[in-house]
Amino acid sequence: MTFPAQFNLADLDGSNGFVLNGIDEGDRSGASVNGVGDINGDGIDDLIIGAYGADPNGNYSGESYVVFGSDQGFGASLDLSDLDGSNGFVINGIDESDVSGVSVSGAGDINGDGIDDLIIGAPGADPNGNYSGESYVVFGRDQGFGASLNLSDLDGSNGFVINGIDAFDQSSFSVSGAGDINGDGIDDLIIGANRADPNGDFSGQSYVVFGSNQGFTASLNLSNLDGSNGFVLNGIDEFDQSGRSVSGAGDINGDGIDDLIIGALGADPNGDFSGESYVVFGSDQGFGASMNLSDLDGSNGFVINGIDASDQSGRSVSGVEDINGDGIDDLIIGATYAAPNGDVSGESYVVFGSNQGFATSLNLSDLDGSNGFILNGIDEGDSSGRSVSGAGDINGDGVNDLLIGAAGNASGGTFAGESYVVFGRAPLPQVSLVATDADAAEAGTDPGTFTVTRTGLTTTPLTVAYTVATSSTATSGDDFIALTDFIEIPAGQASITFDLTPINDNQVEGTETVTVELTDTVDYELDSMATRDTVTIADDVVVVAIPDFTPFDDDFTGTAGRDVAFALAGNDIVRGLGGSDRLAGEAGNDRLFGGDDNDRLLGGDDNDTAIGSTGDDRLLGGTGNDRLVGNTGTDRLVGGDGVDTLLGGSDGDTLIGGAGNDRLLGAGGNDLMRGNLDVDVLNGGAGNDRMLGGAGNDTLNGQGGDDALRGGAGSDVLRGGAGNDRIAGELGDDLIETGGGRDRIVIRSGQGFDRVTDFTDGQDRIVLGGINFGQLSIQQRNDDVLISKENERLLLLQNTNVGDISAADFA
16 A cells, blocks of 8 residues: 555545544543554454543543454444444543543553553552552453453452552653563563652652563552562653653664663753653663663663753653664654744654664754654644654555654644654665676586675565676577576565576587676665676587696697696696686696686696786686786686785785785785685785785785775784775784774674774774673773773774763764
């Protein structure tokens, strides 16, 4: 189903949604609504509607209505008075003025029985004084419900009551499921009491109640929370009204444990009532009986500051799951009195989650698209952001969406209101192509293979277009089975392969090539390092003269065609000239010259020299101290055993050192270089090179271009050189010189203690692999900055002032 830009609720007809009609005048049905998961265990999600003005047990005792989901369809409207236990049920408040249903929410599975539960707030209830407030947890069940449930009948088996602490606290003014915030595998919940007084009048409190599979009694007093069954979160200052809105936030810091968010619309970080919100991180290490929100420091949560006086940022808060497709949950904050387009037009703020850590505070004015974004209300008086929520994946694109309410919008009449669905959007996936089997044979039983890989969103199918490059020497339909020009990566998969199948014939053709290159579309971006690759087709009819060699020093020059030469023992000189030649020096100190076309040169034993010339050549040194030169073309050079020197040439080459202390020189092009064993020196040269030192104490010099340097094992020296480089020392204690450009230094726990000689604040950044910023200790050590995690030293920034290092220096 597609959606128009605007949708009138009057057009709901049962096929596109339906209307739920309240029962009596003044009930205020729909003052609060929420999804509750699957509360009746039929596999379909259900919903709840609050009507705090209903009068089942006195004026404003309140009602709530659970409507069951169904796969049998709905009519255009449903009267809530028709709920009969089969399609939903009514939940009756207890006493006059309780205003039960002023807040309603799903609670997850708080009793661990595998069925979702719900929570209802009644801030006007009087368990411990006027307006101390009560909350009611109703357990889901797969044994059915009657047409109605009285909250006074909750007895611990079907749910339980949660009593507020003091008169006028208004406990349960907001309620929400919190996910699993203590990491015990059972969902928890959060309750706000915005008028509680822990730090002055109306400073506000919030209460986390832990779920349990050990059962609950008929009631729980919030004053009895002690860290084992939940904990209290104290607001900071007088009149902050912390807890006016509360919500689960999903896992916003990517540590695998759910977090929560609390709004305080009356806080004053940037003027009276500019508002604050507080993200509190979940933890499996336990909580004390109480936490002061003033103690949030980036490691246990962080503060989000509103922008302008009277904005009332934090009036509404919610988790929105993952709206930007990065795999980490995000959140939304409403500021209904903000004035981007006139007084009280309203703003909403989406803050992206991150596994790279958070600073102690975040100013909403600093949202720039990379860390979140702002949604501006349309017209004066709209009150956009008065209510905000995640909406799940409403358009089925694999990315979650969000919902914003604007109760004051007058497009349909005075205070008719509007709601806005904002679709989530993941960054375009990045697509690459490599020949994972670059050798094919004409007999057709040995095809080549290309692999197309995407990074990013994988939840939906992706069609990738490609073409056969004009530089290919093989002909489609004659030399290989024609390709389709596109391939689909199925939903849930990151990659897919397709074959290049040669067609057998009796012609003597020599070696042919098929180069496939990706085609750009609006559905993805191309990986600039891997957009094309080549499969070589070997002819199965080989008519070549194999010269006679002696065990002595031979000198052989081949033909303009394809030559095959095995030089035997002795110090031989073998020249291929034209054609795709296969030249093997075997024993002795040999010199092999490939000439034109795509040659294979094998040095064999002893100290050999192999020079490829033009074409895409493959050079293998074998044993001994060899010298391999690719020259032009996309070459593959493998040193083998011994102390080898490999020079790639002008194009994008692959250089692999092997055993021994090797020297690899990439020269031009975007090269892939691997030192492998022992103590190697890798020089990237021009181009965007990828370099891996491997085992041993290696030296990697990126030189020109935007290079990726990985030290591997051993104590390595890594120099980025010019360009924007990514440098990872990996195992061992490494020395890093970033050089020019905007460089990224990667650190991980358990990979040694690295030193950076020339870190430039504001230009270079530190990439945290599997570490949160809040876990780091950053200290001055003489002229240097030491970065540690607990007792593990990770990185030393030489000649750097600790005052210059902040969360902005980390990625």
